[in-house]
Amino acid sequence: MDRKDNQTPQGESARILVEFLEVAITSIVFLKGIYPSGAFERRRYMNLVVHKARHPELNEYIHSAVNGLLPFIQKGMVERVAVIFFKDDKVPIERFVFKLNVNQSYGAKVEQAALEFSLRSFLIKLPVSEPMTKVLPCKCRWEITAYFRSLPQTSTSQDSEMWIPTDTKQWQQLPVIMPIRSMSSEPLGLQLYLEHASLSEPNP
């Protein structure tokens, strides 16, 4: 089934994207220093040094979360994937948002190399955008949240059952957006930006 799906351009780009997201999310978590740096090991991905979680559960969380999205990304149902850092009160501090756009009408073959080359630039840009990010207070938590264009039908896949509605609160004001990287190619468009609470956000 997987194999068959991957033969479609959407399946192919979704597969590449999911793999990339796994790496990128791990990079974000590493970047934010929420775990000690010893919890990560250096790996090579797309000929770049990236970091991979050593702790199996952390690794598994990221892996299963993004891979669970694969069928939905493929169908273009996922609009955004956010990595949200929040305090105990569930109020987000910082959100890294991946905005996805899988071209559903793209029919030609996906040039994997070209796509990966574009995605690579995200991983390069990510560490250098660290100054834009906020310093997290201690005792922070984080989660991966996916925003769907429409709610998936419950029975379509077991993977969807792994997803639960998030109880993280929203900001009351519109957040401030800081773009980190954008790419738009035929099969796949992807943007990564940072969301911070607006200055006028009431401080609890």
Added chain:
Amino acid sequence: MSFETTRSGNSGSNSKRSFNSISSNPSNKTSSSGAKNTKNDKKKKTNQKTLGMAWGANSSSSSRSAFRNSPFSDFGSYMVLKNKKLHEQFDAEASSSSQSGSSSGKSIFHGVSIFVDGYTVPSSQELRGCMLKYGGRFENYFSRHRVTHIICSNLPDSKIKNLRSFSGGLPVVKPTWVQDSVAANKLLSWIPYQLDQLASEINNQPKLSAFFPLKNSRDSDDVAPNVGNHVISETENSSLKGGTLMVANYPEHCESTEQVDLCGPEFNDILHEYQTEMMLEVPACSVGSHCELKGAELCDISTLDGMNTGFEPKSSSCQASASVCSGSLDGHNSKESSSSRISLASNQPNSTLAEPNFVENYFKSSRLHFIGTWRNRYRKRFPSSSNAFRYKSSCLNAHADCFFVAVVIKNRPELQDKPVAVCHSDSPRGTAEISSANYPARDYGIKAGMFVKDAKARCPHLVIVPYDFGAYEKVADQFYDILHKHCNKVQAVSCDEAFLDVTDSRVEDPQRLASVIRKEISDNTGCTASAGIAGNMLMARLATKTAKPDGQCYIPPEKVDDYLCALPVRALPGIGHVLAEKLKKRQIDTCRELRIISKESLQKDFGMKTGDMLWNYSRGIDNRLRWSDSEVRATSPREESKSIGAEVNWGVRFRNTNDTQHFLTNLCKEVSLRLQGCGVQGRSFTLKIKKRLSDAGEPVKYMGHGDCENLSHSITIPMATDEVDVLQRITTQLFGHFQIDVKDIRGMGLQVSKLESTDNGKLVHQRNSILSWLVSTSTKARDQEKVTSLTKCGDIVGKLNTDGDRGQLCSNHVGPYVRSDAGSSAGGSGISQDVILPPLHDLDVGVIESLPPDVIAEINDMYGGKLTSLISKYKSRTFDMNMSTTSVDSAEGVTAEEKKSHPSRLAQSNKISLDNKYGDEGTSVQPCSAPVSENISVMPSSLSQVDCSVLQQLPEELREDILGFLPAHRRLESLLDASLNPSENQTGSMQAVSSNELWVGNPPLWVDKFKVSCCGIMNIFAEMYYRSGCTCRLSSILQRLLSEKHVPLDVSTDEWDDAFSCLCELVKQYAELKIQTDIEEIYICIRLLRRLTERSKMFGLVCDGILPHLQASFGENYGGTLHVSSVQD
């Protein structure tokens, strides 16, 4: 092995190498040679400082003293002698092993001489063994002259760096090459087995040898089939041995056995002649070569079951000495009644135990096998028949009525109205399964799959007839001949069923066509057929069901609903016991009830696909292009099978491993034949075994497999094969993986997958080479290679010329190309074995267009469909070109007047021409209709030599191409020149900038507008567009603007308002364009505008001006606001 060579091998710089290898390979030596070596090292201690010596010093040798006085004058002469001795030893061993070993004659490594360097897996001794066994040579000491391949798993850095001095230019190969070659039973190309450390360097520069098979391997190719044949005939002999032995027992028939053909019919006849006598002599013993006879093979034997056990222990002697068949078993030539046949039982049943040709016979008499292989036959018969097609309005389903029975009884009128069923055997035990029953029999409730005894219980006078595969084939062929005669769109489903697309048939009324076809079938074949006509395949099939037997039914579109509503769901194809049961639980019996349920809930309850199918079928909707269920895979003739195999699950009983081996041999033969029949070779082999469960007794069904557990093992080899002996070796190996008591085996199957078409290999090569010629860009290659490859290319062109279209293509297009572009080694990229597609834009569309359509389609597939779009693009482009009567300006240098005159002239006449000036070499004008890619060599070195106004008139893609070919550093200055040329003839008069299409076109609309604007800052913007490389990215334009410090950006007050509104509009529209996909770009633009505020306040104001709008659209699209405050520097 002359003195000279050895000497040189040990002298000078070479000596170190050879000593290294000695020391690193202590295991290479036999004990005696080791001793000698030790001795020698000792002796030469003073002048030879080597590692080998140190090793030698530590090892004790009893024979040392004996050698002390050895008469070697120097080291060289010693080595000569030693090598000679080693060779002699090797030869002796080789000859003795080939005499004793069964695998003699397979000298796959003929001409190969390996030298093993360092530690390898398998060890050098094992490799030596391989070489011994398969006709290769093994060198203990490296010599450039004797060694052909160096085998090693790893190399130290120093050797990698000085590879040539280490290897002497010989291939350095991993040991798996030897193993795989043995496994594939032929010498494989060593290229893929190159040492990884080296491969990376060498892959970049593929060798010709990869493209043209090695001489060695070709030689061995020649050898291999011979060997194969040899083995086949050998095995055939042995498999028949049983048979010949039997006859040999009767001396008077000896002469006749000599005339016996290897494949049995005549043999059988002979046996038949004497059958009566024999039955008298050995009444209880008979062996089933009768199985050769079609139809009656799988006779049940029950009466003598008891005797079986008694005979079993001495069955081996039975096989040899006793019994020739009781041949009259075959029901089809004897008109004996079934009861009389019972007496003709044998103690050696039709199992693998007794029958040498069991496998062959098994498949000869298998109905499923017949159906399975029918497709291949059909394909060959009607190769042109189109594949799947969608039935637009009218579909006719023709189905022969109970085909398997009808064919058998057509010549037996006495059976016409009696209940008849087809079955392998008609024994009183009745455990054979009925495979087909005619309508009178069906009235008794007899169905396919029923045991004979159950059927007889329902209908005591049921007549059981055996198969007649010859007749089936004949009738099926007639059936399809008739169908193809009446309709050219026939979609075959099975040997007795087909769909016809009668939408645009000659005969107006499909009903009349159906009756004509049916009548013809009935007249020609003597069997009846039914037909169903409806709008799609689903309905046509349902209609046929209604029409049966011997009738036809037409369901017009308006009656589909009525028909379906009354139809029980069970009647729909794809709904079997389980699904029907599930539906019944939900109180759904007919399609009417099914229709009430929504698609979503159906999908929820039954899964996506099934739900979808139920919903569609209940409405008579059939979206399939073809039947997708596995039962009718045969439908689309072009669909290639994924695997080919043979499995025997009936009558499999073994006594010992020899039986199994024999059985596997036959199975391999069968599979090999099937592979060859389909014209494919496979790489992956799976051996499946049915193992009797420990608690399972003898199955109810006679000789059936009963309760079994299924085991399987598979293996993948690097070279696809269909050769029997390779298959045999692989299966033996696979069988070795099973730890299993052969007595427990109840079924075996061999399946081959990862199929490659036998022709495909060649095809790929051809494709590869053609593609490599289509590549216009050249890869640098060494001169030598270039020359050889070009000559080789020429050869191939010549070769291809002989085979039709493709050849023509080459001579017409490729040939000239190769010549004109002789600087590039065209063969270069085609050499590597993988098909590496050249980038799409490198393809020469002109050449591609002239290819025959089928080749284009092929290439298009390889590019995932992008090629067609490229071609169509190209076509539209050339259409433009053709409109222009290309003007050729051959003047030396383009004067200013000419420059000016061009735009106007072009604007008027819509002519497009490109002046390509060649610095001093004079001016040459390339007609644009020539593919751009060919122009690389004639491109000017700088765009300044190109008339920019002409350039601007060119279609977008063409211009991009040209710009792309220009050296980057020259682009800007030339474009600057171009843009500073105010062209009055530009029609773009200043319009209201508020139109929403400022960024449309290439160059975008605003460029022209800004260029002709009277406002300085806007002119600069337009200029920057060209300077920044004609990108459509505002950020790069702004960036450019920022870096050009000298450009004055002051805006006079009278222009202010105009410029402000224009720029605002420009940025605003740009933001709108990018808001969805690229907020990074917007962000950068805003920041750049901020930074430009330093130079002119205008930009700050523009920025502030658009920000509210921008934030609004950010809020709309992203639910946030863009962060702008902190970057205000």
